[in-house]
């Protein structure tokens with residue numbers, strides 16, 4: 012057991028879908044101080060892409076991917092931190108001086124924070140040393156209006172990092188809104204040198220008293236929720252704290268989900284993925300993305316993809332969509348894992364069914380189906396197609 016002042020600082024990097032968390036993390040990880048850091052990434056969706064896109068020199072990235080970082084994953088986060096400590100103490104991994112957790116964009120930050128502050132075993136070895144929240148200057152205001160998670164992410168922050176400022180017409184209203192939610196957080200631009208250095212993660216022991224009163228209440232509610240959860244499920248193994256036997260990765264215990272836990276966020280939000288073996292024709296890709304963005308952008312909360320394009324299949328294309336905004340695609344010099352060159356797309360939608368998007372994708376790829384219109388019909392008048400309309 013370590014003395015309290017030896018506790019490893021943990022920073023939480025949060026922010027709504029597509030705000031720019033991974034982009035910022037990639038910059039911070041280049042800071043030489045970060046070579047002794049462990050990074051925990053939580054992805055919403057069953058096909059992980061983030062870990063392919065976060066550049067880390069070592070093998071210090073631990074991926075949690077079984078859902079959003081709400082109660083279901085909270086036990087997993089506790090397990091991961093406990094395993095990490097065990098691995099460090101037994102010399103199986105090099106000493107870790109700092110931990111960074113990148114949450115999913117949909118995460119309610121309170122359970123993540125409580126996993127570190129409220130769990131006695133974790134709190135012996137780790138301390139919460141700052142919450143950094145990225146807010147997208149283009150979609151930020153609307154996102155704060157529409158999603159409680161986004162408001163919570165902003166309210167709990169020690170630092171509010173505004174991204175994409177150059178893409179926004181003005182940010183005054185957003186800044187005023189953020190100030191109301193969090194009067195004392197330090198606000199800075201994502202492209203400032205300060206935001207991209209490791210010091211942005213260092214804030215001193217987390218103090219809810221510096222936040223609006225709601226923050227203390229959310230954390231207390233979380234504690235009560237966890238106590239209730241343990242009371243109900245303390246014997247199911249998921250929350251048991253004997254970590255000696257499993258490794259750092261998540262256990263695929265998909266069967267264990269409580270009805271009262273799974274959909275803590277909006278039930279109309281869905282995450283699904285599209286995987287395609289064959290390289291995709293660039294024109295077809297372009298049309299598919301264009302239709303998705305223009306006709307359904309509002310319902311497309313996030314799209315992330317690594318795509319094998321037929322013109323240059325050896326250099327995958329990375330696509331990022333955030334609501335109606337698609338960022339300029341980036342060609343990677345090579346596949347992150349040369350053994351897996353499949354196109355993988357992860358989509359997070361609201362009121363846009365998986366089957367609809369998949370049918371659309373198949374149609375653009377020219378995969379014939381008896382009950383489906385072909386690509387030409389789709390691009391002529393996509394919204395007029397019977398059966399496709401939702």
Ligand SMILES: Nc1nc2c(ncn2[C@@H]2O[C@H](COP(=O)(O)OP(=O)(O)OP(=O)(O)O)[C@@H](O)[C@H]2O)c(=O)[nH]1
Pocket residue numbers: 026027028029030031032033034035061115116173174175176178201202313315330331333338339
């Ligand atoms: N112009 C501009 N683009 C940015 C900035 N920050 C992020 N982006 C772009 O926004 C897109 C999403 O960025 P990510 O860093 O993947 O966002 P994220 O918050 O990690 O996304 P999720 O993990 O899906 O929630 C990418 O295409 C980035 O290049 C910024 O400050 N300026």
